[in-house]
Amino acid sequence: MAFVGAGPGDPNLLTLRGAELLGKADVVVLDEDAFGPLLQHCREGVEVLAGDYIPRAKAGKLVVRVCEGDPMLFSSISEEAAACAAAEVDFEIVPGVPPATAVLTYAGIPPAAAVPEFRVVDAAMEQDWASHAACPGTLVIYNGIDQAVPIAKALIAGGKPDSTPAAVSSAGTTTEQYTVVTTLGRMQPDLKHAGFTEPAMIVVGDAVGMRDRLSWFETRPLFGWRVLVPRTKEQAAGLSEQLRSYGAVPEEVPTISVEPPRTPQQMDRAIKGLVTGRYEWVAFTSANAVKAIREKFEEYGLDARAFAGLKVAAVGEATSQALVEFGVKPDLLPTGEQSSEGLLAEWPPYDSMLDPINRVLLPRADIATDTLIAGLTELGWECDDVTAYRTVRAAPPPQPIREAIKGGGFDAVLFTSSSTVRNLVGIAGKPHNVTVIAVIGPQTAKTAEEFGLRVDVMADKPSASALAAALAEYGQKRRQAAVAAGDVPRRPSQTRRGARRRLK
Incomplete structure (x- = not known):
């Protein structure tokens, strides 16, 4: 039996030992919505459970229980491990990358840089906020988003200046990561329309001020962009990986069947x-x-x-x-x-x-x-x-994909040939006019325009890699223009009518 820490969200933060155990597992216990991508490490036919796993472990099967973050940090895994011990099941606990460091790193906040003191607390437990207010370094708060404003007031009451820098980051280390920088005194107005939900992390301290210089993840050229790739997974593997390196969320939709x-x-x-x-x-x-x-x-x-x-x-x-x-x-x-x-x-x-x-x-x-x-x-x-x-x-994609294509749910679509234009429109409909249309060359551009699509990006040479790079350059220029104008960078899908708008 093994308890494996999965880290805070990015599947690439799984440890080598964790990947090794998943590859050997007979049974995997995990929340598929949160950790489904980790199943790629498992062998074919592995049993996936969401409930009681001790009977499988007692039967001699290798059971891997995937845990959020680090299993021994603010986790109930100690109770599950105790249950295994009571059932005479041998177990191993594999540490994971803790959100307290990973989320801050992805947000560009070095926790112990300004003052070499770093304190992590769980707001779900009773806390003495006055003693935490005396912490001269960085204070990181788990499970506190619903109490963010009262916590800020308690820290001010405990002696922290209301001008103390603070940040709130949700969905950390994923392409949905979203960070608001504020101060203790402005916590209430700045978070009023942010729409934060757990998992989220509150960070208090001067280290927050370094985010402007060290932010590297949320400033990627296509950060959070949902990009439609009209190719099979097999064809799109390298292209999708390149898009992910730019911060995008690629989604492969086959338009042809071979x-x-x-x-x-x-x-x-x-x-x-x-x-x-x-x-x-x-x-x-x-x-x-x-x-x-x-x-x-x-x-x-x-x-x-x-x-x-x-x-x-x-x-x-x-x-x-x-x-x-x-x-x-x-x-x-x-x-x-x-x-x-x-x-x-x-x-x-x-x-x-x-x-x-x-x-x-x-x-x-x-x-x-x-x-x-x-x-x-x-x-x-x-x-x-x-x-x-x-x-x-190819057969039409599932209805949610078709609705996203026509309704502006995708930020961009990459067309690598004229046939992908014709086939995508044929099986799923025409992309919404807020969607950025990127094409591999002049002939594909001509076909797109024949279907009434506005071509925004064209590769400088006819290769899928050059097309992805051209889209990233477009996204970077768009972001830089928004920042220069004093505006909040927004994805194309956030500009359509009715889209949820959040201020960073």
Whole structure:
């Protein structure tokens, strides 16, 4: 049996020991709404419980009880551990990152910087606020949001100046983190419309004054932005991670479904030709094409060694990465524009003295354009254009997602192709006019405008990474303009009519 501290909210703050135990667990006990992301560390088939777990532990199963913050700090876990001891169940307690330090760090408040004294109290227990008022350093208060104003008055009555800096931070270390900086004397008016709920933390002391210089989390360019990524989780993994690094909350919504060709004979002949030396080159224009060939190889018991003697081209970085993961290093990758045109610009013309074979295999989608074929033909190559997979419109997303798209619940949407524009509008409706529209290039912009969408951001080169970076730059400029004007930075979704507005 193990009690594992999960930290205050950010799933990346889980300790290595905690992740190790979750990976071995037979049973996990946790609140899925709060700690669901931690299940990614668990093996498939793990049992998830919300109730009594001691019978499982007594039966010899490894039970991991996930606890908020640090299990031994202002927690009832000591009672649960005592119950395990009474039931003769061996247990381990794994410390977690305590909110008292993590939330302050994420808010840009160094707790022991101004004066080397740091006091943490739980407002749920009876406190002598007069003695706390005498604390010259930083006072951190758990579970006090409902009593924030009376606590402030009690500290003033105990001798703290009403000008003492204070801050209240809720949902700490998550992308919903929200911090109000005030003073003890202004606690009531400044918190009146903040709408704070637990979990929240009250911080009192001069260290709060350092937030202006040290705030790093809430000042990220896309902090808290809910960004729609119209791709599958598999396709969007790297893009979503990049968006998270900017502070965004990405949400993947597939707009296409990738399916095998209606008839497999063409692909079967292509694989046979690839193995028997029919081709000089194989050109991959998408990661999906690499996946389709890889699956066919596995079906025939082949692996990357079958590419020996072949030259391999990839249209861009994502496709190249898929090939490398397969064990194939591309011979040709555009150094400029990552597109069919960019690939053609660097493709060598056919030379009968140098090239024993003049044939190129193109495993592609059923809806691929003929740009690459036409260009290769002009260069003297013969092309076998093979349908490796079909793209069909995906099923509509759940109703809450559709309502958020049409109602302005998303702050931005990233369109990585014209088809994602057409398909998203087709399955979910047109994004609200407050939503920032970001596109990967001119053709996608043209399609978006044809659907009546205002294009706000365009990548400087046609890659998903460049698109995310362009959106972050847009968000940063928007934030800087608001601060320069003396306004509170707000997300696009907060500007729609009826949106909740909170002052920071």
